[in-house]
Amino acid sequence: MILKSVVLMLIILSVNLYSQVNTIKVEPKGAYKEIDVEYQNKVYEILIGKKSPERDELVEKVLSNPENYYPPTLYAVSKVLFEKNRKYDAAFWYYTGQIRARIDATLCTDRSAGSALGVLREKFGLYINQYSFSDFDNVRLILKRVYKFLENDEANYDRRWIALHGLGGFYNEDPGAKLIEPKEKWDDVKKKVISQNQEGFEKALKMMEDGSLFKNFKNGPYTNDEKDYYYNRIPMNVHDLNSVVLFKNEYDIPFGAKDKKYYFIETNKFPHADYESFEKLDYWYYKDKVQVYYQGSTLPQADPNSFMVIGRGFGKDKNSIFNGMDILDIKDPASFELLIGGYYKDKSFVYDKNFKIVDGANPNTFEIPGK
Numbered sequence: 398m399i400l401k402s403v404v405l406m407l408i409i410l411s412v413n414l415y416s417q418v419n420t421i422k423v424e425p426k427g428a429y430k431e432i433d434v435e436y437q438n439k440v441y442e443i444l445i446g447k448k449s450p451e452r453d454e455l456v457e458k459v460l461s462n463p464e465n466y467y468p469p470t471l472y473a474v475s476k477v478l479f480e481k482n483r484k485y486d487a488a489f490w491y492y493t494g495q496i497r498a499r500i501d502a503t504l505c506t507d508r509s510a511g512s513a514l515g516v517l518r519e520k521f522g523l524y525i526n527q528y529s530f531s532d533f534d535n536v537r538l539i540l541k542r543v544y545k546f547l548e549n550d551e552a553n554y555d556r557r558w559i560a561l562h563g564l565g566g567f568y569n570e571d572p573g574a575k576l577i578e579p580k581e582k583w584d585d586v587k588k589k590v591i592s593q594n595q596e597g598f599e600k601a602l603k604m605m606e607d608g609s610l611f612k613n614f615k616n617g618p619y620t621n622d623e624k625d626y627y628y629n630r631i632p633m634n635v636h637d638l639n640s641v642v643l644f645k646n647e648y649d650i651p652f653g654a655k656d657k658k659y660y661f662i663e664t665n666k667f668p669h670a671d672y673e674s675f676e677k678l679d680y681w682y683y684k685d686k687v688q689v690y691y692q693g694s695t696l697p698q699a700d701p702n703s704f705m706v707i708g709r710g711f712g713k714d715k716n717s718i719f720n721g722m723d724i725l726d727i728k729d730p731a732s733f734e735l736l737i738g739g740y741y742k743d744k745s746f747v748y749d750k751n752f753k754i755v756d757g758a759n760p761n762t763f764e765i766p767g768k
Contacts, residue, residue, distance in 0.1 A: 413468050427573040432557045437467045444473035452477065463490075465555045468498035472521040481723045484710055485526050485539070485739035485750045491525040491542045497552070500590045503561045510563030527680040529615070531601055531709050535737040538768060540598060542738075545767075553730045566749055608648055617651040619643055626654065628664045636666075643679040653677040660690070668692040676705045681721070689714075691722055698724060706733055725752050738765040 417435050443455055456477050459466050471494030479487035488580035491510040495518070522730065529536040560566065560576040578586065618629045626633045626641055635641055636658040643651035657674050659666035660683060669675045670687035677683050682704075683690040689712070694726065703715040712719040718727045734746035739750030740763070747758035755763075 425561065425566060427570040427572045428576055432561055434467065434555065434558050434561065437470060437554065440466065441469050441473050444470065444477055464551050467554045467558045468494040468501065469517060471497065472517050475525060476521055479524055481725050483750065488525055488529045488539050490541060491521060492540060495545060496594050497548055498520065498592065499594065500587050504556055504583065505559050505563065506575055506577060507563035507565040510559045513559055513562035517576055528710055530605065533606065535709065538738045540756065542767060544595065544655050545589065547548065547591060558716050591649045611725055619654065621649045631664050633661055633664050659761060662692060665693060681710050682712050694722060696722065711735060732763055736765060738768060740765060
């Protein structure tokens, strides 16, 4: 997002599968001049910036009063939380921001402004969705809690923010232009959007469960010719064309690659230690006979011979439980289990979403709150 004087974004859809995003600097006029998002944009820019104490403090400030911040800020918060391996919280705030943005787009009188949702999804959605849809029961509970939160959510920000991303801002100079539906319609629109999201989500999830959602995507994003392999038509610059192997998921769709020297995350490449034994375990973890890898980094503490994934970005070996690059303080790693709703357990303890022991909780009888 950009500051008020340059906030208008034109999304130009190309004729192929991809979209090109051009940011055109335009001074808002007419009713658009009254939309003050300068503070909101400043917060957003800090959140998507470099790690800093200021950014961490700002995350907690947003989480304390989320009603005061427009949806892009919630997307940005989800990114920071995911980087901190607070994946459950990250998913909650990503989907909260997404549905709130859909509500705002529905309220906006300029339907072209809804293109901002696609931009936000492309920027923030990949890893959140990979995490969320790796466990259907867990994501169902996340969405259930998101819907409950949104039912009582009072948006205390200027919901006209999204109008600044529509085409109307380029030509509409009317100071009296109606940019958003009247307040008396807001509750009905919110209920409608939440209902539509529930229906669409459940339909998509059932199609994922039976595999029908993927029947037309057997080649995934990968293509190749005599010169190179391509991810979404972007050259991967492989080291050895003849040694390229595409890894496939449970739906037989390619979702990663390796050659003699590198493994590839989209078009980014990273060195591995042993080509023959190198394998992709899930969206996050890889290993060969020498070491374990998480995304583009090595996990020197992990034992490759015993390492396995256990879902949602977690892994384990004979000694430890891993959440991304972090080793968790779990009392009995051998009995560690993922629960849903941001809870975990071993044979002696229940752990909350921050991996702190839940006082007094019996792992044998513990029930997920709100399930």
